[in-house]
Amino acid sequence: MENKLELFDNADLVTIKNCEFETDFVAISCEITDEGFCKHSGLIISFDESIYYFHFTGVKVHLEDITKTLDSFDSTYIKKLEVIVEEDVVSFLGHCQKLKNKGVKPAYGFVFNDSYYDSNTKQSFLLNAKHDITTCVGFCIKVIRGFIFNNEEYIKLEDWDEDSLESVEQWLFDYINKYLKIYADKNGVSVEDLYSNNELKRILPSELLSSTYFIELPIPKSDIDNVRPSLEKYLISQKKVA
Incomplete structure (x- = not known):
């Protein structure tokens, strides 16, 4: 299946509050x-x-029924994930419920590796990694990947490298030397055991949102880069209008 680049279209990019369900x-x-x-x-x-x-707040994973509180989400935009068809939504919800019930508890950090969540495994829901360290973006990627094709990537992670961390260099330095050190000591491992050099990277929330414009997997960064500037510009313009 050919992955066609779609020009940015804001028609299906709406706030939760204004979405048709x-x-x-x-x-x-x-x-x-x-x-x-x-x-x-x-x-x-x-x-x-x-x-x-x-979602993963950076501290805890939440699965919330927000049906009666949609008005409080006027600053949260959504776009449908076309790679999951309507007939599979009930299974995807079950996938998320199983992960929540299994007690998935990632630690926060800019580690993007080959791991994903398998809700059907009886022993460990995290596959392809010993430690679950991730961001809110990485959490979503692991959930999606674990549902769609299991071991096939959703986003082509190797396209991002340490240059993506330039805007958070000082934070990253403190994170590695303080937070990860505490995590390593608590789990009886070394900091070096927690990640490989090519796993430290940052994928932005706007980049993840831009990935919804594509259906052929894995989605390369080059495709996302063609959508993201227009998407970010549009969101900023909506806040100015408000």
Whole structure:
């Protein structure tokens, strides 16, 4: 299947508050700052007239029924994830419920590796890694990848490298030397055991949201880069209008 690049179209990029939930679907969500910048990613599942929000806050994983509180999400935009068809939404919701019930508990950090969540395994839901260290974006990627084709990537992670961390260099230095050190000591391993050099990278919430414009997997960074500037510009313009 050929992966056609779609020019940015804001028609299906709407706030949760203004979305029509007449059909079942899975969407990627992005919380927007007052200035219009993307700051937090999550997954929205619309099933049987109920709406669920599955996300990692950096501290805890939440699966929330937000059906009656949609008005409070006027700063969270969503776009449907076309790689998950309507008939599979109920299974995807079950996938998320199993992960939540299994007690998935990632630690926060800019580690992107080959791991994903398999909700059907009886022993460990995390595959291809010993330690679950991730961001809100990485969490979504692991959930999606574990559902769609298991060991096939959703986003082509190797396209991002340490240059993506330039905007958070000081934070990363402190993170490695403080937070990861504490995590390593707690788990009886060395800091070096927690990640490989090519696993430290950053994928932005706006990049994850831009991935919804494509259906052929894995989605390369070059495709996302063709959509992201227009998407970010549009979100900023909406905040200026508001």
